[in-house]
Amino acid sequence: MNWILLIIAGLFEVAFAACLGKAKNASGNEATLWYIAFVICLVISMSLLVKVTKELPIGTAYAVWTGIGAVGTVLLGILAFKEPAGFWRLFFISTLILSIVGLKFVSN
Known part of the structure; x- marks a missing residue:
């Protein structure tokens, strides 16, 4: 159960980063709502x-x-904000994913 909660916590980390990205391009009340969502x-x-x-x-x-x-x-x-998806960027993201999976397997 703790691993599931940890994954959910990581997904909320992605969500707060996305809120910052959206707030950066917004103004007024819309920016305020994105900052509230961030918090x-x-x-x-x-x-x-x-x-x-x-x-x-x-x-x-x-x-x-x-x-x-x-x-x-x-x-x-890459998917939502149209950032570049070059070979090396995807390669290093893949190695990060493998490292995360590896940590799960070697933990009690």
Whole structure:
């Protein structure tokens, strides 16, 4: 169950990064709403991370959480924000994914 919560926490990390991206291109009330969504996603993500680190090793949990956030944010940037998807960028994202999966397998 903790691994599922950790994945959800990572997805909320992607969501708060996406909110920052949307807020950057907005103004007025729309920007305020994106910043409010950012804070909500941040609180949920951090709360779940705190919860899972009571059972999972902090180093592993934090690495997986940041890895999910990094991979998810890059993929979101490519798919939603039209960022470049060059070979080396995708190659290194793939190695990050393999590292996250590897950490899961070597953790108790």
